[in-house]
Amino acid sequence: xxxxTEKRTPAKKPxxxxxxxxxxxxxxxxxxxxxxxxxxxxxxxINQNPSSRSTLPAVSLSSGGxxxxxxxxxxxxxxxxxxxxxxxxxxIDALLPSTAPILSSSVTVSATEQASWIQHKHRLxxxxxxxxxxxxxxxxxxxxxxxxxxxxxxxxRFLASLGKATEIVQDRVGLVFPRVICQMVNEAAFAIAxxxxxxxxxxxxxxxxxxxxxxxxxxxxxVGLQQVLGVLTxxxxxxxxxxxxxxxxxxxxxxxxxxxx
Amino acid sequence: MFKRLGxxxxxxxxxxxxxxxxxxxxxxxxxxxxxxxxxxxxxRIKTDLRRRVQHGTLTAEQSSExxxxxxxxxxxxxxxxxxxxxxxxxxxxxxxxxxxxxLDAHTKSTAVLATTSASLPVTAIAGLARYQERIVGMHFxxxxxxxxxxxxxxxxxxxxxxxxxxxxxxxxxxxxxxxxKDTPGFVVNRTxxxxxxxxLQIVEEGVAEPQQVDRIMKALGGYPVGxxxxxxxxGTDAHLDAAKGLFAQFFGEPRFRPHPLQERMVxxxxxxxxxxxxxxxxxxxxxxx
Numbered sequence: 001x002x003x004x005t006e007k008r009t010p011a012k013k014p015x016x017x018x019x020x021x022x023x024x025x026x027x028x029x030x031x032x033x034x035x036x037x038x039x040x041x042x043x044x045x046i047n048q049n050p051s052s053r054s055t056l057p058a059v060s061l062s063s064g065g066x067x068x069x070x071x072x073x074x075x076x077x078x079x080x081x082x083x084x085x086x087x088x089x090x091x092i093d094a095l096l097p098s099t100a101p102i103l104s105s106s107v108t109v110s111a112t113e114q115a116s117w118i119q120h121k122h123r124l125x126x127x128x129x130x131x132x133x134x135x136x137x138x139x140x141x142x143x144x145x146x147x148x149x150x151x152x153x154x155x156x157r158f159l160a161s162l163g164k165a166t167e168i169v170q171d172r173v174g175l176v177f178p179r180v181i182c183q184m185v186n187e188a189a190f191a192i193a194x195x196x197x198x199x200x201x202x203x204x205x206x207x208x209x210x211x212x213x214x215x216x217x218x219x220x221x222x223v224g225l226q227q228v229l230g231v232l233t234x235x236x237x238x239x240x241x242x243x244x245x246x247x248x249x250x251x252x253x254x255x256x257x258x259x260x261x
Numbered sequence: 262m263f264k265r266l267g268x269x270x271x272x273x274x275x276x277x278x279x280x281x282x283x284x285x286x287x288x289x290x291x292x293x294x295x296x297x298x299x300x301x302x303x304x305r306i307k308t309d310l311r312r313r314v315q316h317g318t319l320t321a322e323q324s325s326e327x328x329x330x331x332x333x334x335x336x337x338x339x340x341x342x343x344x345x346x347x348x349x350x351x352x353x354x355x356x357x358x359x360x361x362x363x364l365d366a367h368t369k370s371t372a373v374l375a376t377t378s379a380s381l382p383v384t385a386i387a388g389l390a391r392y393q394e395r396i397v398g399m400h401f402x403x404x405x406x407x408x409x410x411x412x413x414x415x416x417x418x419x420x421x422x423x424x425x426x427x428x429x430x431x432x433x434x435x436x437x438x439x440x441x442k443d444t445p446g447f448v449v450n451r452t453x454x455x456x457x458x459x460x461l462q463i464v465e466e467g468v469a470e471p472q473q474v475d476r477i478m479k480a481l482g483g484y485p486v487g488x489x490x491x492x493x494x495x496g497t498d499a500h501l502d503a504a505k506g507l508f509a510q511f512f513g514e515p516r517f518r519p520h521p522l523q524e525r526m527v528x529x530x531x532x533x534x535x536x537x538x539x540x541x542x543x544x545x546x547x548x549x550x
Contacts, residue, residue, distance in 0.1 A: 128481075138480035167477055169469040176460075176469050177481040180488075183455035187516065197448045201439045205448045208410035208437055209402045213483035216452060242515040243462075 016041040018070055020059060022088050023047060023077035023105070030134035031075055032056050038162050043067055047084050061091040068095035073158055076104040077129050080230045085109065086117050093118035101154050105129040107178045107227075108234040111171045112144040121146040125155045128175035132222045139164045142171040173234040181219050182231040188216035189247035225254045263287050263433055267340035267368075268347045269360060271295075271302035271333075274377055275349035277405035280306045281434055283330040284323075290343060292334040294350075299333050306331065341367050345430060347399065348386075349377045357386045365390035373426045375399040379450065380506045383416035383443045394420030397427045400447055401436070411436045412447045419443075445510035454507065454517065457500065460488035461520040471540040489540040493533035497526045497540070 019035045021028045022045035032042045043059035059067045068074070074092050078085035085104075092102060102124045104114055111126025118124065126142035139159050143152045156166050169175055174182065188202050197205070203215020220228050229250060236244040266282050268275045271293035279289045279302070293299040310327060313319035319327075337360075340346055346364055350356060357376065364374050374396045376386050387396035398414025411431040415424050424440055431438035441447045446454065460474045469477070475487025492500045504519035511517050526532075526539065533539030 133481060136481045138477065140477060140481075165480075167469070167473050169473065169477075170467060172466065172468050176463055176474055176477045179463065180456060180459045180474075180478065181482065183459045184452060187455050188452045190516075191444075191448060191452055194442070194444060196442045196444050196451070197439060201441075202448055202452055204437065205410055205412065205439050205441075206453060209408065209412075209449045210453060211485050212453075213485075243518070245516070 017072040018043065018067070020045065020068060020071045020074045020092075021077070022061060022074065022092065023085070024079060024081075025054070027077040027079075027105070027129060027131050027134075029054055029056065030131065031077060031129075034134050034162055035075075043071070045088070047078060047081065047088070061088055061095075065095045068092065069097060071096060072100055073155075074100065074102045076102060079105055079108045079130070080226050082109055085114070089114060089118055089124070093120055093123075098123065101125060101151055101158070103127055103155055103158070106142050106171065107174055108230045110144075110173050110238075111142050112146070115144045115146045122148055123151055125151055126171055126175075128169075128178055130178055130181075130223045130227055133177075137163070137165060139166050140169050140175045140177060141166045142169055142175060144171055173238050174231050178231045179235065181216075181223070182228045182235070183244075184216040185220045185228050186232055186247050186250060188220075189250040189253075193247060193249040225250070229254055263345055263430055265290065265343045266345050266347065267334075267343035268292065268349060269337060269340070269364070270348060270350035271299045272349060273403070274401060274405065275347070276302035276306060278347060278349065278377070278401065278434075279331060280309065280327070281405060283327045285434065286330070288330050288332070290332050290334045290340055292337055292340060296335065299335075303331065303333060337363065338367055340364070341369065343368065343372055345373050345375070345426070347375045347377060352378060352380055354381050354385055357381065358389045361386055361396060362389035365392055365396070370395075373397065373423050373430075375423075375427055375430075377401055380446075380503065382445075382510075383414045383419065387416050387418065393418035395423045397423040398443065398447075399427050399431065400449075402449070409437055410449070411438050412449060413438045413440045414443050414447055415440060416443045446507050450503065450507070454504075457488050457492060458504070458517070458520070461522055464489075465520060465522050475541075493539035493541055493543075496533045496535060497523060498532050501527050 017040055019040045020043045021032045025046050028044050028046050032044050035042045044056040045059050045061045074096055076088055078088060098120045104124055104126060106126025107128055111124060115121040115124040124144060125147050128140035159166050191202060192199055199217040203217050206212045206215045232246045265288045267290045268279050269292050271291050279291045283289045310324040314321050314324050346368060348360060361374060376383060376398050378386060379400050383398035387393040390396055396416060397419045400412035400414060402408035402410060413424055413427045428438035463469055463474060464471055471489035475489050478484045478487045501519060501523045508517040508519055530536060531539050534543055537543050
């Protein structure tokens with residue numbers, strides 16, 4: 001598998017090709033906005049929240065068969081609720097024409113495992129996605145053991161049409177960015193629990209000393225604690241061992257909803 | 262308050278802090294056990310001040326006044342009248358413990374004594390002194406002139422007033438003080454550790470190449486420098502040493518385990534920019550430092 005950045009000029013796309021974005025809020029809204037900005041027609045299917053305040057045209061994955069049949073690509077971004085992701089992917093796979101690819105976030109479940117849930121295994125490609133990342137110029141893409149080069153090629157071209165370069169990485173939970181960031185959040189939580197310094201001081205210290213754009217706690221707030229826990233839980237499940245032990249404070253705070261306030 | 266500052270150790274850290282303080286009207290007594298190092302430090306400061314005058318960021322008068330405030334000292338006993346003494350000597354616990362025992366016995370009792378150690382516990386450094394409450398950590402970052410933070414490390418017996426004074430001194434030098442508990446790596450080196458360690462793990466597992474990890478972290482996280490570029494800039498050997506230190510001080514906590522890949526790099530002499538190659542290759546003809 002080649003490991004290189006692919007930068008392409010936006011491919012010529014058919015008039016208002018339809019993209020269906022399914023999964024968790026706010027990632028669905030964020031990605032739908034990017035697709036709309038780049039000239040796609042978009043339908044959204046937000047998990048467990050069909051009546052969200054979103055003004056996006058919605059589609060139901062259970063009853064929207066006609067719409068899904070005309071979609072040219074589906075993006076699935078459920079990171080926290082694996083069971084819902086499985087249901088979503090199975091419904092999508094049953095209705096979407098078998099030639100259309102599914103681009104699915106694979107930060108908490110490997111893309112290969114996801115592909116094993118569906119019939120048309122070849123068409124699913126993983127990607128790294130967390131809330132707040134819709135506007136970055138690069139996407140981590142993780143082909144599965146089932147993905148033929150042609151599927152990867154189509155997905156890469158689609159992302160290029162959204163103005164995004166791709167970085168092909170191996171299919172492991174957490175990919176690169178979510179894995180590194182969540183481990184930094186985890187270490188910061190250990191440090192807070194041990195009273196080394198307060199959360200704001202930790203952020204401030206890393207920004208001032210090392211010119212980091214955000215401290216770990218600010219990352220946790222931007223991405224959401226449930227997402228961070230989802231990635232860390234997946235890393236622990238896949239790797240085992242104490243290296244991925246989750247800071248007890250992190251879990252504790254996730255029950256509290258807000259971190260440290 | 263900070264009229265007379267004593268600095269022990271005239272290496273890069275000691276000399277940089279000496280210069281910064283002298284520029285801010287502090288009388289600085291600079292001592293090093295090695296006369297050559299002391300002389301070289303003053304030469305470096307002179308060169309740097311001259312460059313600033315040439316660039317117009319300092320007047321010739323300010324430069325000569327700054328130099329007149331820098332006094333080299335050949336005996337550590339000559340620091341006995343300082344209000345504040347900073348230690349910036351070799352990172353060797355035994356040597357530092359002995360030094361602080363000596364400083365504690367030969368400075369006025371109101372003086373605050375600070376160690377700039379990045380990797381040794383303040384508590385241990387202060388261990389042989391009688392008045393440990395006045396011994397505090399001040400972890401500056403390189404380069405001192407460009408950095409904006411000082412970690413104020415509170416040792417097991419450090420008193421509030423020493424923490425307060427060290428924080429005020431950091432502010433006086435126009436650095437943000439952040440008070441941290443005396444734990445391995447303090448805040449910065451500990452919480453940044455996964456940035457490097459997890460990246461190394463990812464490369465060891467073959468998930469992505471070092472260049473890819475750097476591109477991803479910069480593009481997605483907005484980091485100015487990727488983890489592998491940063492390790493190459495600091496020296497892969499320095500990073501390995503720091504990782505080993507952290508791992509040992511945490512008594513083998515698996516999160517801090519150094520990576521075999523790091524050791525192989527050092528063994529192969531791939532130390533980073535300074536050797537032209539580390540995780541990445543550098544054109545020997547480029548001048549960037």
